[in-house]
Amino acid sequence: MKKLRLLWKVIKRINFDKVLYGFVAWYALASFLVLITEPGITRLGDALWYMFVASTSIGFGDIVAVTFIGRLLTVITTIYEIVIVAMFSGTVVSYYLEVVHRREEETLKLFLDKMEHLTELTPEELQEIENKVKEMR
DSSP states (O other), X not given: OHHHHHHHHHHHHTTHHHHHHHHXXXXXXXXXXXXXXXXXXXSHHHHHHHHHHHHTTOOOSSSOOOSHHHHHHHHHHHHHHXXXXXXXXXXXXXXXXXXXXXXXXXXXXXXXXXXHXXXXXXXXXXXXXXXXXXXHO
């Protein structure tokens, strides 16, 4: 649960939540339009299921779009989902690498600060620096 909260914080920080809300709105609208236009889909649950299967590119084949509008909505939804997954994974990895880079910079600054004041350090602090240097090798 803690990792999900962290993921949601990252999503909100990079404003990806707006993209997800947009997809949910599109998903609902496309499901409703499929319900209206497709003769083989008579219930909202079936329309939601069909759009889920289409958006995940699974394509079970239990429900098939036969009208031009239904097929067009299916193609748009599938492409939309592929773009969202690509954007999401790229954005999260980029954000994570930025956080790691900042931590490395902070650690390096702290280390260099200690090196500038080497004569003022206690023997314990000097031992700590020596141990960290050994770990880095």
